[in-house]
Amino acid sequence: MLDQAYYDKTDEIIASHGLTQAALIPVIQDIQAEYRYLPPELLSYVAGKLSIDEAKAYSVATFYENFSFEPKGKYIIKVCNGTACHVRKSVAILERLYSELGLSGEKATTDDMLFTLETVSCLGACGLAPVLTVNDKVYPAMTPDAAAELIRELRGA
Structure with a gap:
């Protein structure tokens, strides 16, 4: 209620x-x-x-995929797994984020409601692959290390 x-x-x-x-x-x-x-x-x-x-x-x-009946974190991270991003190792970025955030395919939001991690089929930024967004801000040419650093920065923000 x-x-x-x-x-x-x-x-x-x-x-x-x-x-x-x-x-x-x-x-x-x-x-x-x-x-x-x-x-x-x-x-x-x-x-x-x-x-x-x-x-x-x-x-x-x-x-509409945009609507969610599950609470989401303050920072919604979307990792692109479209063809261009996938061949440029977006799965390694996703795995690193799962590890950094203590999340999995079954658990998308951290207990403190700070982060929600999702995969998407395409973010429409193929030339910048691999790409992720945080609250719709695009982060191009990501690496697992850069993604982990981004999480550290967001936690400090």
Whole structure:
């Protein structure tokens, strides 16, 4: 059960977009931006407020890969594993990050909620491969050592 403050903030977000069904995606984008994930309780709440069938709201939220029902860390690291990055050893970078952060394919977020590590099929920066992003900031020509240093810098920030 979420604290009432979550619902109050959601009401503010809904008010800024209006009570129309077309507002669903902008509303849930803003909720996710606020909390770094989309609490399922709030998706149900928004569906009710916008007079949208709850199943349809879930269908929209699960269709788009950008939405997450799991809490994410302050720093969301995406390691590209597309062809260009893969052949330039992005897997070694990912393995080093797993080791540095104590994460795995099954556990994507650190216990302190500081880091979430994800792999993506392509970041669209093939000429800069291997690439990773931290909160959408691109870090080109990465190496395992450079990735570990980036983690140290972020921890100090």
